Amino acid sequence: MTQTPTINFWSRNSLAVRIALASAFFGLLLTGGATVTGLYALSQQLEIRAADELNGKRDLLLHVLSEMPSPEFIVSNQHRFGDLLIGHDDVHLALSDAVTGQTMASFSPTALQSVVVLDGKRNTDSSISSWRSTSDAQFIAVHGTGQVANGKAVRYYLSLDRRHDHVLLSGFVRTTLVALPLLLLFVGLGAWFIARTSLSPLRRFHQLALMVGTRSLSHRVSLSGLPAELFELAQAFNSMLGRIDDGYQRLQAFSSELAHEMRTPVATLMGRTQVGLFKIRTVAELREILEGNVEELERLTRLIADMLLIASAEHNVDILNREPVELDQEAQQIVEYLSLPAEERGLTIEVAGAATVMGDRQLIQRALTNLVSNAIRHAHADSKVELLIATENQHVILAVINVGDGIEPHHLPHIFERFYRVDSARARLDGGTGLGLAIVRSIMTAHGGQVMAQSVETGQTTFTLSFPEKTAVV
Amino acid sequence: MKILVIEDEPKAADYLRQGLMESGYAVEVAYNGTDGLHAAVNGDHGLVILDIMLPGIDGFAVLSALRTARQIPVLMLTARGNTDDKVRGFDLGADDYLLKPFQFPELLARVRALLKRGQPALKETVLQTADLEIDPVRHRATRASQRIDLSAKEFALLTLLAQRAGEVLSRTQIASLVWDIHFDSDTNVVEVAIRRLRAKIDDPFDEKLIHTVRGVGYVLERRTAA
Numbered sequence: 001m002t003q004t005p006t007i008n009f010w011s012r013n014s015l016a017v018r019i020a021l022a023s024a025f026f027g028l029l030l031t032g033g034a035t036v037t038g039l040y041a042l043s044q045q046l047e048i049r050a051a052d053e054l055n056g057k058r059d060l061l062l063h064v065l066s067e068m069p070s071p072e073f074i075v076s077n078q079h080r081f082g083d084l085l086i087g088h089d090d091v092h093l094a095l096s097d098a099v100t101g102q103t104m105a106s107f108s109p110t111a112l113q114s115v116v117v118l119d120g121k122r123n124t125d126s127s128i129s130s131w132r133s134t135s136d137a138q139f140i141a142v143h144g145t146g147q148v149a150n151g152k153a154v155r156y157y158l159s160l161d162r163r164h165d166h167v168l169l170s171g172f173v174r175t176t177l178v179a180l181p182l183l184l185l186f187v188g189l190g191a192w193f194i195a196r197t198s199l200s201p202l203r204r205f206h207q208l209a210l211m212v213g214t215r216s217l218s219h220r221v222s223l224s225g226l227p228a229e230l231f232e233l234a235q236a237f238n239s240m241l242g243r244i245d246d247g248y249q250r251l252q253a254f255s256s257e258l259a260h261e262m263r264t265p266v267a268t269l270m271g272r273t274q275v276g277l278f279k280i281r282t283v284a285e286l287r288e289i290l291e292g293n294v295e296e297l298e299r300l301t302r303l304i305a306d307m308l309l310i311a312s313a314e315h316n317v318d319i320l321n322r323e324p325v326e327l328d329q330e331a332q333q334i335v336e337y338l339s340l341p342a343e344e345r346g347l348t349i350e351v352a353g354a355a356t357v358m359g360d361r362q363l364i365q366r367a368l369t370n371l372v373s374n375a376i377r378h379a380h381a382d383s384k385v386e387l388l389i390a391t392e393n394q395h396v397i398l399a400v401i402n403v404g405d406g407i408e409p410h411h412l413p414h415i416f417e418r419f420y421r422v423d424s425a426r427a428r429l430d431g432g433t434g435l436g437l438a439i440v441r442s443i444m445t446a447h448g449g450q451v452m453a454q455s456v457e458t459g460q461t462t463f464t465l466s467f468p469e470k471t472a473v474v
Numbered sequence: 475m476k477i478l479v480i481e482d483e484p485k486a487a488d489y490l491r492q493g494l495m496e497s498g499y500a501v502e503v504a505y506n507g508t509d510g511l512h513a514a515v516n517g518d519h520g521l522v523i524l525d526i527m528l529p530g531i532d533g534f535a536v537l538s539a540l541r542t543a544r545q546i547p548v549l550m551l552t553a554r555g556n557t558d559d560k561v562r563g564f565d566l567g568a569d570d571y572l573l574k575p576f577q578f579p580e581l582l583a584r585v586r587a588l589l590k591r592g593q594p595a596l597k598e599t600v601l602q603t604a605d606l607e608i609d610p611v612r613h614r615a616t617r618a619s620q621r622i623d624l625s626a627k628e629f630a631l632l633t634l635l636a637q638r639a640g641e642v643l644s645r646t647q648i649a650s651l652v653w654d655i656h657f658d659s660d661t662n663v664v665e666v667a668i669r670r671l672r673a674k675i676d677d678p679f680d681e682k683l684i685h686t687v688r689g690v691g692y693v694l695e696r697r698t699a700a
Contacts, residue, residue, distance in 0.1 A: 294689025301575045302658050312556075336627075337653040340666040366657050373661045433660065 015199055020192030027187040028180070035176045042172065046165040050140055051128050054160045057091055058142050060084055061156055065146040071097055071104065071154055078105045090161035098145050098153035110139075114159045118143040131159070138162045201226050205237065217245040257419045261303060261434065265296040299433065306435040310418065313442035320360040320446055327398055328354035330361065331387045334368045338376060346382040353389035355396045357467045359447050367443045367451075368398075370436040371463045375402035378461065395449075396467040407455040415453055416441040440465075475589055476500040478519040480510030480536065481551070482528050490523065493578050494585070507531035515543045521588055523581075524568075526552040526559065534566055541567040547588040551576075579644040579691055601636040604696045606675065606683055608636045617675060627652060628671050635684065635694035644691040668692055 061084060068074050074081075074095060085091050085107055094111035096103045101119075106112045110133055117131045118141055130140045141159040148154055204221050211219045220241060221234040276289040331351045335342075342349055349372070357364075375385045379402040386401040407415065407422065414420045419434040437451075440463075444451045448468045455461040477499045481487040484505070491501045502517065504510035507528040514522050514536075522540070526533035537548060550563045553574040560571050569591075570584050601608040605618045610633050615622045624632065630652045635643065645664040649655045653663070668684065676682045685693050 291688035297575075298689070302660070304575070305658065333654065337649075337655050337663055338661060340627075340663055340670065341661060344666060362656060365655065366659070369655070369657075369659050369661065373659065436660070 016192050016195040019195035020188040023191030024184045024188035027184050031176075031180055031183060035173075035180070039169065039172060043165070043169055046162075046168065047140075050160055050162060050165060054091075054128065054140060054142055054158060057084065057088075057093075057160075058144075058156070058158055061093065061158060062146045065148055065154060065156070068148040068154075070148055070150045071152050074104050074148070074154065078107075081105060082107060090164060092139070092157075092159040092161070094157040096155045096157070098155045101155075104154070110137075110159065110161070111157065114139070114141060114143075114157045118157050118159075138166070198227055201230050205234070208237075212241065214248065217241060217248055254418060258307065261419060262300065265300050265303075269293055269296050303433045303435070306433050306439055310435065310438055310442045313446040320363070322358050323361060324356050325359045325361045325364050326354070326356050327364070327389050327396065330365055330368060331389065331398070334365060334372055335387070337369070338372050341373070342376050342385065345376060345379065347376060347379055347385055349376075349385045349387065351387045351389070355389050355391050355398075357396050357447075359467065360443075363443045363446070367440045367465060368400075370440050371400040371465070374436065374463070375400050375461075378402060378404040380404050380459070394469040398465040398467075400463045400465075401460060403458070403460050406457070406459040406461055407453065409455070412453055412455060416451065475520040476502065476518065477585065478502050478504065478510065478514055478517060478522045480504045480507065480514070480522065480528065480533070481525040482506055483525075486525075489578075490581075493582070497582055497585075499585070507533070507536045511536045511539055514540050514546065519546065521585060522546055522548045523585075524548055524550050526550055526554070526563070534562060537563070537566045537568060547591065549581075549584060549588060577644045577646060577690075579642050580647060582641070583643075583647060601633070601639070603636055603639050603683055603694055604681060605679075606636070608633055615675075617679060622674050624671075624674065627667065628674070631667055631671055632675065632694075635692065638694075640693065640695045642687045642691050642693045647691070664692075 061081070064080055064084065065074075068077065068080075081093060081095070085093060092108050092111040092114060094103060094106040094115045096115060103112065103115060106115070113133055114131065118129070121129050121131075121143075128140050128142055130138065132138055139159040139161055141157065143155065143157045145153045145155050204226075208219055208221050220238045223231060223234055223238075226234055272289055272292055276286065281289070328351060335349045335351055339349070372385070372387070379385055383403045386399075388397075388399045388401065390397050390399075411420075411422050415422065416437045418438040420437075421434050440451050444465060444467075449466050452464045452466065453461070454464070477494055479487055479490050479494070479501060481490060481503065482505050487503045487505065491503050494501045502513060502519065504513050507530050510522075510524070510528075511531070513519075524533050524536060528536070531539075533550060533552070537550070540546070540548070547569045548567065549570045549572060550568045551572050551574055552559055552563075563571050569588055572581060572584060601610070606615070607617070608615045613629060615624055615629065615632060631648065634648065634651050643651075646658055648664050648667075649659075652667075668686075672682075672684050676684055681696070683694055683696065685695065685697060687693055
């Protein structure tokens with residue numbers, strides 16, 4: 001699959017299209033919901049209004065009825081009832097004799113029909129029923145018995161045609177159905193446009209991704225004019241690139257340093273061996289060459305072993321074989337181990353304090369050995385080297401303190417870097433790999449702790465190992 | 475005692491063969507896993523030195539096949555130092571494990587230890603080389619019948635050299651056996667300790683017993699004047 005260099009805003013997977021479709025969909029849900037609710041509320045209101053109208057007519061009717069002296073009078077005075085209906089062509093009225101069931105007055109064919117239909121329905125005076133005419137028009141109706149002045153009962157059938165209401169409702173629905181697609185189209189297009197505009201800064205990330213390679217890690221996303229959400233992303237992105245850049249630079253510097261460190265002993269080996277082979281040598285001469293070679297090879301071996309240790313600690317390989325380690329005991333053992341070189345320089349070493357941490361005993365020994373042997377090497381003759389163990393704020397601290405020439409401030413930030421040598425010529429003669437302090441730092445990193453160095457003008461230098469809370473054993 | 479070396483790299487195989495032969499062992503070399511397995515199953519070797527990274531069937535496969543056929547000490551060699559490999563090797567029944575690059579004296583020491591395994595340990599007696607006598611039990615060292623005053627570590631170092639008289643011990647081995655420090659460090663502890671010991675054991679006498687094998691280590695032995 002090839003990667004297209006531009007962002008296609010119309011492709012099926014386009015975010016803008018998805019947002020537009022989603023907006024239209026939710027718009028549909030919203031307007032649909034609003035329409036249904038509106039329709040329901042409107043028809044409810046219309047029904048209430050129709051019922052009120054019907055009840056009003058009935059009250060009027062009952063009043064007119066009560067003014068009629070007798071049922072017979074109704075037939076001859078139909079116009080009194082006709083007056084009730086003037087201007088209300090949707091109201092239909094029929095009257096019948098309650099006893100004989102004979103229709104006394106009917107003001108429309110619909111009214112006549114209503115008598116038949118409503119007689120079939122249970123009669124409660126004030127309840128509203130609905131019925132359908134043969135022409136499928138819908139009516140609501142009240143029917144019941146009223147009394148004329150002489151106390152005779154007359155049945156009335158009052159119906160209200162709902163046709164006007166239905167026309168109103170269907171008009172509402174029709175308008176909505178016509179307008180809705182247009183509205184949705186508008187919402188969708190608007191959403192698409194907004195999404196498209198707000199996503200356009202993503203092109204910057206796209207372009208950056210195309211530009212970044214191992215040779216060009218310096219590019220960054222421009223932050224100007226980015227929306228807040230993308231601003232954070234861009235910042236995180238830039239800082240990620242920064243870290244990668246930094247790590248890559250260090251790796252590059254480191255591999256060239258490593259090549260250099262290895263080249264020196266290899267060149268010596270090569271040269272000495274070749275010179276040795278120029279001429280016929282005596283056994284003693286050849287032996288001398290081999291012995292020299294072994295020393296170089298030992299250095300290379302140690303360099304490789306040290307590098308591997310640092311690499312595995314830095315790549316988060318779990319190199320730790322955790323067990324409770326009594327720091328005071330380990331310190332004592334290291335002090336005993338290094339007591340001979342210390343005596344040679346007339347130094348005394350004191351260990352004070354005690355604490356136990358969870359850690360890798362051998363690695364901790366190693367870190368201690370490196371620090372203490374450094375202290376011995378750099379202390380003034382006949383001075384005192386101190387090892388202090390303490391628990392501070394739930395951190396276990398082990399400090400190695402010596403008094404010597406001290407470390408100049410500009411060296412301090414670098415002394416834990418691989419191959420950094422304050423005095424390169426001298427360290428090399430000692431047979432050091434230049435990795436001693438880097439190993440200490442790696443070991444502490446692997447333990448989740450850290451190592452710090454401090455040197456004051458009086459020449460007192462302190463290296464502090466700090467083990468985090470969780471490794472401390474109470 | 476016959477040792478089988480299974481190692482595909484000819485130069486490595488050559489120096490192993492030479493070094494072991496010069497240390498008094500008979501050596502057979504197989505250059506791949508198949509030949510090696512065949513030789514190990516059908517031979518009468520006292521020990522197999524097995525490289526893990528072999529072409530075709532690798533060291534682990536050879537080891538597991540061998541373990542179904544014979545119980546014979548196996549010392550594994552590998553350039554990879556990760557714990558998984560070690561655990562896997564031991565799980566499959568390896569007796570010991572050595573990481574390349576290694577110091578030859580260490581290989582020799584491990585070979586000796588593996589071959590000695592199962593044999594009754596020698597009872598500690600008074601060790602003697604030339605006119606030097608060491609009594610580990612009574613913690614006494616004398617040379618030409620003169621009592622020599624030694625510190626505890628000096629005595630431990632001298633005892634180690636005397637027990638392994640004639641055997642070259644590397645600085646790493648000495649640090650490990652005398653001080654219980656099991657890693658290489660660029661300290662000169664062992665050199666200083668040897669120098670101190672020499673001052674007491676050798677300097678007052680004409681015949682020197684502690685010798686430096688440059689680039690390898692130290693040995694206590696009687697050498698006729700060269």
